[in-house]
Amino acid sequence: MADAKETLIPAEENSFRLEAYLARGGYEAARKTLLSMQPGQVMDEVKKANLRGRGGAGFPAGSKWAFVPKADDQPKYLCVNADEGEPGTFKDRAIMTRNPHLLLEGIVLTCYAVGIHTAVIYVRGEYESIARRLEQAIGEAGLKGFLGADVFGTGFGLEVYVHRGAGAYICGEETALLESVEGKRGWPRLRPPFPASIGLFRAPTVINNVETIANVPLIFRYGAEAFVAQGLPRDGGTRVFGVSGAVKKPGLYELPVGTSLRKIIYDWAGGPAEGQGIKAIVPGGLSAPFLTPDEIDVPMDYESLAHIKSMLGSAAVIVIGDRTPIIDVLRIVARFYAHESCGQCTPCRVGTTWISKTADRIAAGGGVPGDLDLIRRLAEGMKGKTLCPMGDAAAFPVLSMVGKFGRELEETISRRAE
Amino acid sequence: MSFSLSQTAAKRVDELVRRYPKKEAALLPVLSIVQREKGFISPEAERWVAATLGLRPLQVREVLSFYTLLRREPAGRYVIQVCRNLSCFLAGSEEIIRHLEARLGVRAGGTTADGRFTLETVECLGNCDHAPCLMINDDDYGPVTKETVDGILKRLA
C-alpha cells in the first residue's frame, strides 16, 4: 500500500484515519525533510516543482513564500484557505474529508520552509463536519508528535487551529480572510502592503489554498522533477478537476495539469447529460470567462486558458446544456455576485446589484434594446477598478456571456417584449 | 448580566479567547458557539460577547450583520438551506425550492408556524456533484428530488 502513488483524494473508505494515512506512507516525507533539509532548501524544491496556487489566482507557491522576510524576530502565520466558495468548486471539501492528514503534512512542510509556527485553517462556516474532522486529525497528529512543540523531535514548533467562517464568499479573498480571522467584517484590505509583509495581526503571512498545500508532501515524497513531469514545465503536478452541471458523471477527477477540457468532460465525466448538447462551459469556477463548445480542446493549464482569454481558476468545470436559456445563467450569476459583494467599494457594491436587477428584469420579460450594452458597460466599469479581485470576478462571466451569447440574449429581449 | 452559556460552551469560549494574540479574533468562533447553543444571537448575547472580548456592542453587531450564517432572530429547529447557484440550478433546484415552499407553506426566508423548519435559499454549498443539493443544519443532502425531499422532511418530523 505504501508504494501505491498517493492521490489527493484516496478512494478507500476510512482513508482519513491516521492509521490509514500512515499505512499509505504518510508523514514520512515530512519527517525525512525536516530531519535532513534546511528551510531554504525546502522552499527551493517547491519552487522547482512549479507548484501554482490552486485557489484561483495561480500564483507560484514557492515565490509567494519567498516574499516573507527570513528573519525569525517576529511571529509569522500560515492561513490555509478552506473557504471554498467559488461556485462549482468542491475539491477542497473532498481533500479535507478524505485526506486531512495529507493537508496537515503539507502544513508542516510549508511552515518549516517559511519559518512559521502557527497555522490557521479558515474553513467556511457551512463545512462544520469538515471542521470537526480536521480538529480530530489535528488532535491525532499532535499526540503522535507530528504537530506541537517538538515536531518529529526536531525542536520545530507548530500549532494548527481551525477557524470557522460564517457565510461570506468574499472571505475566500486573501485579505478579507485575514480580516475575518481577526474578528472583523470581511472587507478586503488595500494593497500594498501585501500579506507577506503585513498580514494576520500585522505579521508576515502566507495564504494558500487547501489543494496547494496538500500537494506539498507529494513534492517531497516523489521529488520536484516527478511533480513537474506529471503536469507541464511551468505548471507542475495534477489538478483536482470538479465537474458538475449537465454531465452524466459529475464528480472530482484528479488529472495531470494540461489535460484537455474535452477529455475531462467526455472521457471522465461521461459527456453531456442525456439528450442535450453543450451550449457553454465554465472552465475554472464561476468567475472565469465562459467558453463556447468550439473551445473545448483547450488544455487545462493556466497559460493555455489565459491564451484564450479565460482562466483555470479553481479548475471547477460547469457544463451548461443547450436546453438552458442563457438569460437564466446570467441572472443566477449576477445574483450571486450581488449577494456576495462586501459593499466596501462602490463599483462592485452598486454594479453587481445593478447588473442583477437588469438581468432579472430581462428574464421577467421587461428587457429593452440597449440593455446588453448597458450590462457590458457596467461590467467594464467594474473591471480593473475595484479594491479587490471580486470586481473582476463579477465582471468576467457577465462580459463573456454578453460577448459570446449576445445573439441569444438579444433574441430573449425582443421575444419576450412581444 | 443575565446571559450565560452552558459549562462546556463557556469552557470552549475561554479556550478560544486564549488562543489568539488579540481577544477580538475569537469573535466569529465565539458567535458560532453562542448560536449553536441558543439558536441565534440576541441583544443580550451581543453585549455578553462584547464584554467577553473587550469590544463595543456596536462592533459585535457590525460583524453579526455581515455574515449570512449568523442570526439575530430565532430560527426553526431545522434550518433548510437550498443551493440556488448554477450547478444546482442546472439540476433543477428552482423546482425543489418551489416544492419546499409549497410543502412547508412558507416563502424562502420564512419559518413554519410550528417553529420546526426555516427555509432559506443560499449560494454555492460546495457540493456541486450532488446537485441539486441542500443542507439541513449541519448535514448535507444531495442529489435530492421532490420525493426524497418529502422523505427527509418526514424523517425529521
Next chain:
Amino acid sequence: MVTIQIDGQTLQVPPGTTVLKAAEKIGVLIPRYCYHPAFEPEGSCRMCLVEIEDLPKLDLACSTVVREGMTVWTSTPKVLQARQEVLGFFLADHPLDCPICDKAGECFLQIYYDQHGRYASRFLETKEKKKKKVPIGKDLLLDRERCILCTRCVRFLCRVTGTGELGVFERGVKAEIGIDEGAPVANNYSGNLVDICPVGAITDRDFRFKTRVWFLENRRSICPRCSRGCNIVIQSICGYPLPGNERRVYRIVPAENPDVNGYWMCDLGRSGYHDIEDNRLDAIAVKGEGAAAGQPLSWESALKGLVSDVRAAAAFGRPPRLGLILSSFLTNEELEASRRLFVESLGAKHVFFADPAPGKADGLLLTADRAPNRRGAQMAGFEPKPPDLVGLSESVDLLLVFGPHILDHVPVEEAARAFGKIRRTYLLAAHRSALDEVAEVVLPTAVPAEKQGSFTNTNGLKQHFERALKPSRGRRAEGAILAGLAAELNVKLD
C-alpha cells in the same frame, strides 16, 4: 527628494508622498470621496484612479507612493472614462434630493458630476430604499439613501475622538451606517461629521433647511469660546436674500490650521455663533435716564460722560480712584491700550480680570480656560485675577467693568452691594446679564467676530484676525472706545 512628472509637469517631492498629495502641490485636484488628509488612505471610493506609465491598470492616487521617475497622467481619456464610470455607480443609488438637500452647493457628487460627469442616467431599475432621517446623536440626522459609504464619519469617530459611535452594518448594497441604539454620537466633535461628509447624508438640525450655501459669505476669525484659538470661518448673510439689511449668522465651520486645530473644531465652538446673534446688548443705558426719558442715548454723550468720570477719578492723584475689571475676551491690542492708558499713563492700581469659570478640558481641542486671550493678558503684563469686591468698593469712585463674567465669581447681590458703594460703574459688555441692572452705565460692545485684533492662545501663539462682521445697531468695539478716551485725555496709545 523624488522627481516625478504629473501631467507633463516635473516636480520634486519628499519620499513617501502620495501621488494625490504631489498633484495638489501643482494645483491638480484629483477627485476623491473616502480620502481625507487627516486619515490613512482608505481606497474604497475608487474616484482617484489615475494613469501611471508602465503600469497595466489604473492606480489610486491617494495611496500610491511616488517613485523616482514616475510619470502620472490625471486626465487621459482612460482616466476620464474611469471617473465617469465610478461616478455613475455613485449616482445610480443616490436619491435626487438636491432640491431639498442642505449640501447642495457644496456637495461633491454635484461638484464632480459638473466637472467629470454630465451624462444622462442609464439607470432603469428601482433605487434601494433606506431610512432618510435617522437620528444618530446630538443634533445629527443620517440619510441612508444619500450615504455613499465613504466611511469618513466612521473613521473620524474611531481615529480622532476614539469614541467609535458609528459602524457599518449589513453587506453589499444593503450596507448602511448606523449607531448602537443605546450609544448615539455624544462627543464634543460631532459637528465635524457634517463637514467631512462629502454629500448630504449627515446633516445638522441646527442648519437644516435654513438657507442655501451659495448665499453665505465666508469670513475667517478665531473662536473665542476657549483658549485654543481654533481658526474658524463664520458663515453669514447680510442683505439678500434676507429682507432689507438684515444680518444673520448661520454657521461656524473650522478653517484648517495645522499648528492650532488641524481640520477640526469642537461643538462648543460651533454653537458659539449664537453668541454673535443672541442675547446682545444693543442700546446704551444709563440708570434712571435714557429709556425712561424715551430718548436713545448717543455714544457722543456717553463717551463725554466717561471722559469726565475718568478725569474726576484721576484728579485724586496717583493712584487714581479708578478700578478696572478687564476681560480675557479683549484682544491683545485692546489690552495693550488699557495698559497704556490706565496703568502707565494714569497709574491705575486696582486692575483685575473677570473671566468665565474654567470648564473641563476634553483632551483634544477644548481647554479648561474658557476665554480666548488669557495668555495675551499675561504677556501684556497683567496678572489676571478677580477682585475682592468689598475692598475694591472702598478704594475707587469709578469702576469700569468689561464683560459680565464677574457674575461667574460672585452672586449678583454681592456685585450690586459693591457697585452701590461706588459712585459710578460702567459695564462694557456684548451680552445681556443680571449686571445690566446693577451698573450705572451700560455700553453695548462688539463680539470678537465684529472686531479685528489678535488673541494669544494657550500655547502662546498669537493669531491675528480681521473683522468678520460689522458691529451693527449701536455697538462699538472696546478698542474704539479706548481710542476715543485716550484721544480726549491726550494719551498716545502707539
